[in-house]
Amino acid sequence: HPEAFGQHPNADIASQIQESKTLFDTLLTVLPQNTSATVEKEVENEVAKATSEMLKLMPHEINIEAVKKYMLIDTSPLSIVLLHETERYNTLLSNITITLNDLLKSIEGFVVMTVELDELFKCIYEGRLPYAWQQTYRSLKPLPAWFQDLRQRISFFKAWIENQRQPTVYWISAFSYPTAFLTAILQRTARKDQIGIDQLSWEFEVNQTEDKYLSNIDDGVYVTGLYLEGAGWDRKQGTLCEAKSMELVTIIPTLHFKPVDHKKKSARGFYLAPCYYSSSRVGPFIVAVELKTGSMPVEHWIKRATALLMNLDH
Secondary structure, eight states, X not given: OGGGGTOOTHHHHHHHHHHHHHHHHHXXXXXXXXXXXXXXXXXXXXXXXXXXXXXXXXXXXXXXXXXXXXXXXXXXXXXXXHHHHHHHHHHHHHHHHHHHHHHHHHHTTSSOOOHHHHHHHHHHHHTOOOGGGGSSSOOOSOHHHHHHHHHHHHHHHHHHHHTTSOOSEEEGGGOSSHHHHHHHHHHHHHHHHTOOGGGEEEEEEEOOSOGGGOOOOSSSEEEEOOEEESSXXXXXXXXXXXXXXXXOEEEOOOEEEEEEEGGGOXXXXXXXXXXXXXXXXXXXXXXXEEEEOTTSOHHHHHHTTOEEESSOOO
């Protein structure tokens, strides 16, 4: 009973989902691999079709020269972050394209099926994300969902460059290295106010206005793309609340990340929610976000292990 440990009943559901996933993954590894020639050909055709479809939908690499031209207009630390993200994603897109083309050639018999290509073949057939494609950023998504997410990430950065200005709202989940993005915001404020970056910390405000009515701001940035796990969100009150049954994660409204002087910072009545890159919560969290506790004390949300996630598993 999760309630005995201060957990929401949803915690039991999440645990059962994870156990089921582990069971099915284990079953896949012990299934017999010997199949008839007919079945093998069908599998090859299926993988070849999926591979060709991915190549057809593969985004073009981001124009590095366009980024460098944009950097002449935008001299803020954010433009450096944009350049680094562009370079990382272009490397990823290039690697994916090369390996997919090699796999097609291997299926057609033009090149030898290496151990790496054989693993890629299995991943595409089973819908798993290849480990080799996770060097830019880790993800728990299955391959189809991951590929769609990758396309959206590339679109976000391309729009930033094409619009020749900083976005009004930043999709923080698109960044492969979000810590660098947040540091750049602090650096921008430190330069503007002529103070040390170590004198700054974050203040957070949950936005009540629709994103389309927002405009660019000087004091920080608007951030979207965060999910609340271990709690619900009361939009009317702007506070944490109990999650609904079967609602394992909740989309949090757009947040205003505002750099402030340490002295001006106050955290009474707030829960400091750690923000992780994924639901595995591996490694240190990216940033701790202050959220109003609502009718419950801070300790309640600590027991619930309430946290923010940048990326989901599906």
